[in-house]
Amino acid sequence: MNTRQSYMPGPAAGAEVRKEGSHWTLILVRELHHPPERVWQALTDPAHLREWAPFDADRSLATVGPVQLSTVGTPMVSESNVKRADAPRLLEYSWGGNDLRWELQSLGGGTRLTLWHNIDQRFISWGAAGWHICFDVLDRFLSDDPMGRMVGPDVMKFSGWQRLTAEYAKQFGG
Numbered sequence: 001m002n003t004r005q006s007y008m009p010g011p012a013a014g015a016e017v018r019k020e021g022s023h024w025t026l027i028l029v030r031e032l033h034h035p036p037e038r039v040w041q042a043l044t045d046p047a048h049l050r051e052w053a054p055f056d057a058d059r060s061l062a063t064v065g066p067v068q069l070s071t072v073g074t075p076m077v078s079e080s081n082v083k084r085a086d087a088p089r090l091l092e093y094s095w096g097g098n099d100l101r102w103e104l105q106s107l108g109g110g111t112r113l114t115l116w117h118n119i120d121q122r123f124i125s126w127g128a129a130g131w132h133i134c135f136d137v138l139d140r141f142l143s144d145d146p147m148g149r150m151v152g153p154d155v156m157k158f159s160g161w162q163r164l165t166a167e168y169a170k171q172f173g174g
Helices: 036-044 046-052 121-142 159-171
Strands: 015-020 023-032 055-057 065-071 077-086 090-095 098-107 110-118
Touching (some): 036 090, 036 098, 036 110, 036 121, 046 055, 046 121, 065 090, 121 159
Antiparallel strands (some): 015 023, 055 065, 077 090, 090 098, 098 110
């Protein structure tokens, strides 16, 4: 059995939700055993994004300016904008009308990765489950044990995603 066939995500953890006015923010934290410079490359390089992220980028996200992000498995192409790119610690950009902020903190020989994702309230548990799986795939990719990205409509058929969505919905009261 290969890595992908045997993959099952762990329990819903490392996520919280904040509400400010009418805006909802999903916050996810993951500790990775890889240095910030390596994680930064995975967050910004289009070839690396194709290994784990829910979108493809038409250029590197390592510099400020316009970028097209194409959501995997859908016809949605977002005219996006990288607002901040302070390697290897802070990355901010828009995707699909929402803002994402990635913070990388050196943690021993690894990285504490924090994502703030402004998201529609109706999709918080879906977003948490999706990012949870993306982070697992990212970690495997960085560990040189790639399993291929699991995103979009295909991941919604995966029992692990369905379980995570239910767990996050219960955790967030949805």
